[in-house]
Amino acid sequence: MDDWYDIRNVDRIDSPSLAFYPDRISGNIECAKRIIGDPDRLRPHVKTNKTAEVSRMLLNAGIRKFKCATIAEAEMLGIIGAPDVLLAYQPVGPKISRLLDLIKAYPATRYSCLVDQEENARAISTLCESMNITLDVFIDLNVGMNRTGILPEKAKALVDAVLPLKSLRIIGLHSYDGHIHDAELSVRCQGADAAYALTERVYREISPQFAYPLIKVMGGTPTFPMYAKRKDCECSPGTFVFWDWGYGNAYPDMPFNVAALLITRVISVLDKQHVCVDLGYKAVASESPLPRVHFLNHPEARPISQSEEHLVLEVPDSRFYPLGFVFYGVPVHICPTVALYDKASVIRDYEVTGEWPIIARSRRITY
Structure with a gap:
């Protein structure tokens, strides 16, 4: 055989x-949907697949929200008509105008991005205003990765600084926890709970300033099952579509296939x-x-x-x-x-x- x-x-x-094996990719997509229950809470990260055909498989499976790391990935999602795309990156310099050009070029796609600094938020807003664009943004929180994002205790001040900017609209919080990669399931759960608690604290602190509910985008693949159990946040795994040896060995509790x-x-x-x-x-x-x-x-x-x-x-x-x-x-x-x-x-x-x-x-x- x-x-x-x-x-x-x-x-x-x-x-x-x-080499890609589409039947197994489809199986992984369906597995992710079963884990989360509601595909509207699934926001897969396309940094793993970088491929229009695989991203279209996600779209055809009923997934409408996506996350990406580069302008090229964001454009790929615009090309296939993805309705909702979060650039999980704070654009600086030329990337700001490139993102705004995408917004003009692909009006059927609702683009958003991250911010974690007042000065850059002002730069983004100024360019948006010049192009008559109102851009949705997520406040990027540093919940332990220590890579990007503002510390949770300083998030309220950033929100207060961004709210008056007429060309930016804060729609949520983004918390990536790539520092949580423990093989032991209970330890991973504890780490995810701690990251969620930090995010929830900021959420409760700033929510009274908004007339609409804010979105919480949480985690990556290792902590996906933990956040999937919480009904008030979106989950953004990426590696699950292909899986690999590293995750397969480290996380036997996760039911994805290479x-x-x-x-x-x-x-x-x-x-x-x-x-x-x-x-x-x-x-x-x-x-x-x-x-x-x-x-x-x-x-x-x-x-x-x-x-x-x-x-x-x-x-x-x-x-x-x-x-x-x-x-x-x-x-x-x-x-x-x-x-x-x-x-x-x-x-x-x-x-x-x-x-x-x-x-x-x-x-x-x-x-």
Whole structure:
């Protein structure tokens, strides 16, 4: 019997290459919907897939709200007609005008962004006013990631400074908790509860200043199940669509399946126990220590060294891995791995059926 990942016409795929399995992607989307119950509370982050076709699968599954990290991702979502797009980034410099150009170009998409500093909020508002645009914004809270966002105790002052700006409309709070990645479920739950408590405290403090309910956008993939149980916030997982080795090993409590793989081939047989494949660190995310990829069809193959175009594997007996031998690999971190490819082969019923461009890996599509 074929394993789920086998590609019968794999000779059509040059290597190294990225492969998507749409049936498994669909299964992950449906799984996320089951976890949250109400798809209107699901705001998936497209930084993982960067692909119009995958984003359209989310849209066709009844998901109407999206989150992204770059202007190119935001434009990709405008191209497919996504109704609601949060740029989970505070635009500065040229990014402000690029975002406003998107708003003009894709009027069917409601764009919003983050702010965490009064001076920048004023700069955004000034440009919005010059273009006759009122922009929805979320106050970005630092709930422990210590990367961006304003400290919760200072959020009220920022809200007070932004409210008079006529071209900005505060619609919610954004709290990303990427610092919470504990494998132990109970510890992860405690971390999510603490991040939520910080967000809720700000919410209660500022809500009396608004005549409409504010939105709370919480977390990423590791804490998605925790926030899904709370009915008063939106959840923004991203990795779930493809899954990867890192999350799969760290979070066995999460029911998602790997849906994207790397195809690589043996290009040199070094000796009795070593072969080299064409999967350098230009072809798989390299921020993690080795191993950066695990092979489904031959888990005994152990990466021992890597350079730009090459990966050396230690194997039990190199006679079983001749030149051209195909490995199917699961990257440790799928999100930056996808960004290394300009297209992905699409695999249905064990066959290559086409290719999908990774359109938003570019820093600029049009705007």
